[in-house]
Amino acid sequence: MGAETDALLRRIHDEYADMLWRYVVRIPYDAELARDVVQEALLRAWKDGSILEKPDPVVRAWLVRVARNLVLDDLRSARHRREVADGVLPDRRQSDGGRSDGTQRLLDAWLVTDALATLTREHREVVVGAYYGGKTVATLAEELGIAPGTVKSRMHYGIRALRLALQERGVTA
Known part of the structure; x- marks a missing residue:
């Protein structure tokens, strides 16, 4: 070289x-x-x-x-x-007959995280706050220092953008 x-x-x-x-x-x-x-x-x-x-x-x-x-x-x-890194066998009582290793859940979480990263900061704040933080519109409005109507608007457009980002990644409705 x-x-x-x-x-x-x-x-x-x-x-x-x-x-x-x-x-x-x-x-x-x-x-x-x-x-x-x-x-x-x-x-x-x-x-x-x-x-x-x-x-x-x-x-x-x-x-x-x-x-x-x-x-x-x-x-x-x-x-x-x-x-098997820890030497512990998976619980065979799982509903899928013991075949689940958590990979699908991990991939789903990764996909949603990747899609959330495409949102603007403002949209991501309200979507994550409401869906993952369990916060109400009033609580988000107070925390962010904006009107409740603005929270609702950001939520609406944030969800639309998130849906589009997920569709672009192959997730269907």
């Missing part, structure tokens, strides 16, 4: 590695394996080359998508499904 290639790899790593690692472990995903995912995503960006000529938001989105796909591939892999 030449000095130019070394510099490019260093720049890519310095600019995007921390952001990607935080994204991957937030999924949640094993911190050590997350480092491998980050390295693989950065390597793919370097190999592609053309992606690095695009504006920063495009590069970030591309890297996040690659990292997300790498994690999904790993979570769906036979290795991941058959590994």
Whole structure:
């Protein structure tokens, strides 16, 4: 590798590695394996080359998508499904005959988190506050220092945007 290639790899790593690692472990995903995912995503960006000529938001989105796909591939892999880290067998009394390992719930949570990240801060505040925090319109209005009608409006448009973001990710009504 030449000095130019070394510099490019260093720049890519310095600019995007921390952001990607935080994204991957937030999924949640094993911190050590997350480092491998980050390295693989950065390597793919370097190999592609053309992606690095695009504006920063495009590069970030591309890297996040690659990292997300790498994690999904790993979570769906036979290795991941058959590994038992703590040595405790799953409870066979589950309604699905013991086949559930929580992966679907994890993937659903990841999908919703990813879709929520596309909302504006204002929309996300009211949607998360109401649905995950169990707060009323009046409580949200007081906490955010806005009128109750504004909370309702943000909730309406936030839910619409969330529904669209989920549809874009393959979730059907």
